[in-house]
Amino acid sequence: MPDESLDHFFDRLVSGEPISRRSVLRRMAASGIAVGSASAFLAACGGVEGSSSNKEEVDTSNVNHPKAPIGTLVFSNWPLYIDEKVIPGWEKANDAKMRYLEDYNDNEEFYAKVRQELEQGQGIGRDLVAPTDWMAGRWIDQGYAIPIDKKNVPNAKNLLPSLQNPPFDKNRDFTLPWQSGITGIGYDPTKTGRKLNSINDLFDPAFKGRVSMFSEWRDSAGLVMLGQGVDSSKATKAQCSAAIEKINEENEKGQIRRFTGNDYTKDLAAGNLWACVAWSGDLVQLKADNPNLEFLVPDDGGMSWSDNMLIPQGAKTPYGAETFMNYVYDPVAAGVIAEYVNYFCPVDGVQELVAKKNPELAKNQLIFPDQATLDKLYSYPSLSAADERELTAQMQKVTGA
Amino acid sequence: MSSSGEAAAPRSGGWLTLRRRKSLLPLALVIPGLLWLILFYAIPIVSQLWISLQTGNPDDGFAQTWNWAIYGDSISEYSEQMLRSLQYAGTATIACLIIGFPLAYFMAFKAGRWRNLFLLLVILPFFTSLIVRTVAWQTILTDDSWITNALKTVGLLPQDGRLLATSFAVIAGITYNFLPFMVLPLYASLERMDRTLVEAATDLYASRWTAFRKITLPLAGPGIFAGVLLTFIPAIGDYINAQLLGTSQQYMIGNVIQSQYLVVREYPTAAALSFIMMVVVLIIIAAAARLIGTKKLSEAAVA
Numbered sequence: 001m002p003d004e005s006l007d008h009f010f011d012r013l014v015s016g017e018p019i020s021r022r023s024v025l026r027r028m029a030a031s032g033i034a035v036g037s038a039s040a041f042l043a044a045c046g047g048v049e050g051s052s053s054n055k056e057e058v059d060t061s062n063v064n065h066p067k068a069p070i071g072t073l074v075f076s077n078w079p080l081y082i083d084e085k086v087i088p089g090w091e092k093a094n095d096a097k098m099r100y101l102e103d104y105n106d107n108e109e110f111y112a113k114v115r116q117e118l119e120q121g122q123g124i125g126r127d128l129v130a131p132t133d134w135m136a137g138r139w140i141d142q143g144y145a146i147p148i149d150k151k152n153v154p155n156a157k158n159l160l161p162s163l164q165n166p167p168f169d170k171n172r173d174f175t176l177p178w179q180s181g182i183t184g185i186g187y188d189p190t191k192t193g194r195k196l197n198s199i200n201d202l203f204d205p206a207f208k209g210r211v212s213m214f215s216e217w218r219d220s221a222g223l224v225m226l227g228q229g230v231d232s233s234k235a236t237k238a239q240c241s242a243a244i245e246k247i248n249e250e251n252e253k254g255q256i257r258r259f260t261g262n263d264y265t266k267d268l269a270a271g272n273l274w275a276c277v278a279w280s281g282d283l284v285q286l287k288a289d290n291p292n293l294e295f296l297v298p299d300d301g302g303m304s305w306s307d308n309m310l311i312p313q314g315a316k317t318p319y320g321a322e323t324f325m326n327y328v329y330d331p332v333a334a335g336v337i338a339e340y341v342n343y344f345c346p347v348d349g350v351q352e353l354v355a356k357k358n359p360e361l362a363k364n365q366l367i368f369p370d371q372a373t374l375d376k377l378y379s380y381p382s383l384s385a386a387d388e389r390e391l392t393a394q395m396q397k398v399t400g401a
Numbered sequence: 402m403s404s405s406g407e408a409a410a411p412r413s414g415g416w417l418t419l420r421r422r423k424s425l426l427p428l429a430l431v432i433p434g435l436l437w438l439i440l441f442y443a444i445p446i447v448s449q450l451w452i453s454l455q456t457g458n459p460d461d462g463f464a465q466t467w468n469w470a471i472y473g474d475s476i477s478e479y480s481e482q483m484l485r486s487l488q489y490a491g492t493a494t495i496a497c498l499i500i501g502f503p504l505a506y507f508m509a510f511k512a513g514r515w516r517n518l519f520l521l522l523v524i525l526p527f528f529t530s531l532i533v534r535t536v537a538w539q540t541i542l543t544d545d546s547w548i549t550n551a552l553k554t555v556g557l558l559p560q561d562g563r564l565l566a567t568s569f570a571v572i573a574g575i576t577y578n579f580l581p582f583m584v585l586p587l588y589a590s591l592e593r594m595d596r597t598l599v600e601a602a603t604d605l606y607a608s609r610w611t612a613f614r615k616i617t618l619p620l621a622g623p624g625i626f627a628g629v630l631l632t633f634i635p636a637i638g639d640y641i642n643a644q645l646l647g648t649s650q651q652y653m654i655g656n657v658i659q660s661q662y663l664v665v666r667e668y669p670t671a672a673a674l675s676f677i678m679m680v681v682v683l684i685i686i687a688a689a690a691r692l693i694g695t696k697k698l699s700e701a702a703v704a
Binding site: 251 | 459482536539540543544545561565566645649651652656657659660661662663664665666667
């Protein structure tokens with residue numbers, strides 16, 4: 001997306017400093033939403049034929065991707081989600097090239113862009129993509145994912161135990177987490193005038209018009225449910241629906257200023273928002289610029305999620321993709337990425353490595369959460385495709401579209 | 402038939418007589434344009450209509466059921482956002498006209514050797530992306546910005562008021578983004594106006610105001626009409642300003658269509674809404690053309 005970089009450029013102009021990972025916020029979505037949409041829009045305008053024919057169980061017991069020349073590996077990932085220093089290491093070791101694209105701006109949008117090719121059984125010109133848990137589940141259910149030949153990924157043993165059996169991919173047959181993160185509350189104590197500790201603090205009338213939530217229901221409603229004492233990972237459709245209704249009530253009262261994508265970071269940094277639903281990695285980076293800001297994993301709980309590496313149907317070199325997965329699950333490469341990205345690192349053994357170079361970072365609860373923090377984290381509800389659609393439609397109504 | 406015509410026929414390959422060639426030529430000239438229209442206008446519209454009448458869901462597929470009811474349903478469901486789009490686009494167009502006319506007038510008649518510089522200044526914003534410019538307004542209008550604070554100090558804005566995330570910000574954003582589309586046609590029509598007509602009017606004892614009203618304004622008519630169309634039509638479908646400068650209470654029909662296509666994946670609803678908006682716009686243009694006259698409309702198109 002050309003405008004992605006323009007937006008970064010603009011940020012740099014405003015802040016008057018050279019681009020660095022500290023001054024540029026990850027996933028500047030303002031541009032992502034708008035520009036990405038235009039192309040996806042065109043893609044979506046084509047036909048809408050049925051896709052049910054694709055649904056068949058993929059046999060994952062006997063996957064075999066023998067060693068073969070890789071050529072060029074194409075990876076579509078979220079913007080600012082890698083330290084590109086690590087890529088040449090893999091290229092050298094495998095005598096291959098990587099085309100690293102930062103064109104995964106939004107789960108639904110990326111899906112809308114490639115949907116037609118997938119439905120027709122074609123490849124999408126990528127060997128790796130990075131959908132979030134629930135979206136990875138959709139790709140797997142629709143039969144759009146190629147199972148991983150685990151013989152090629154011995155380092156997968158380094159995956160943190162808490163991430164080994166997600167509901168959408170019970171044995172990690174199709175996916176490996178790229179990075180994980182926590183959805184909680186980002187706030188500025190100097191504006192709110194007090195420390196927050198619960199999700200329900202977002203509904204304090206004193207913060208009217210100074211609060212934002214994500215327009216995507218899974219994070220927003222998930223947190224609200226935790227505030228209502230409901231375990232989000234086991235939530236029923238009715239409970240999700242009730243949580244969305246609660247958000248609707250607060251919105252109609254004027255409590256919620258906006259429903260955002262990643263662009264909340266700008267409003268939070270500018271002081272337009274006092275408290276909002278936020279992603280942990282963003283706050284690590286925002287704090288570097290504005291130390292007043294705090295990230296809270298609420299006492300009621302926070303949501304945890306991963307963006308997952310997944311090999312899409314029609315990939316030219318599944319073997320190449322697997323060698324790359326293996327490479328980034330080596331703690332050394334994973335450490336380089338973790339230091340740059342600031343989300344929580346799914347690879348075991350990285351914390352010790354980072355501690356030697358950068359002890360401050362190794363103590364950061366948001367990158368290397370301890371057991372007490374992990375115990376407070378819940379995953380997204382797992383519902384049927386039809387239920388998810390209805391809830392998406394309900395949330396879109398609440399957000400005015 | 403003269404003998405020269407008969408002689409030409411065998412040279413050009415048998416059946417293609419001069420007369421036939423003469424009658425085929427206009428057709429040949431129109432074919433590229435016609436193909437273009439069919440390929441990029443007629444087919445997409447038919448396909449959109451086709452999709453809008455389907456029912457189903459994105460995971461199991463959609464099937465054609467000739468569900469005409471969707472048009473009524475979409476209108477009643479999203480009438481709020483449709484009316485808001487018309488209202489915002491209308492307000493912004495009027496604002497553009499009020500700001501743009503004096504500017505175009507100044508550029509055409511008073512700017513002298515600075516004229517090209519002003520033209521450049523009007524076009525200059527196009528050198529940057531629309532989104533970057535709109536995001537810049539986010540920064541300018543923040544709650545703690547000097548503009549907001551100044552307005553609060555003089556009492557134009559209540560103490561807990563805000564500029565960003567309001568209808569004001571959205572309409573101002575649309576006005577700002579579409580201003581060049583208004584100024585340029587206005588400038589074009591004013592610039593080629595014969596100034597001696599105004600002199601003649603004042604010689605015949607018309608006041609300056611009367612001369613402006615009776616001479617300048619009617620002659621600028623096609624430019625005004627073109628400017629209004631060029632501003633109003635894209636402004637109706639705009640969703641970037643509402644997205645970046647507004648809240649869910651300011652979303653326009655473009656935001657709904659975007660979300661129906663890309664988030665909810667209800668393609669029939671999205672197609673129906675797009676179709677309805679297109680028809681509404683066509684009706685408005687037709688009504689305006691009636692009002693102003695088709696002759697002026699074609700003049701406007703030339704301008």
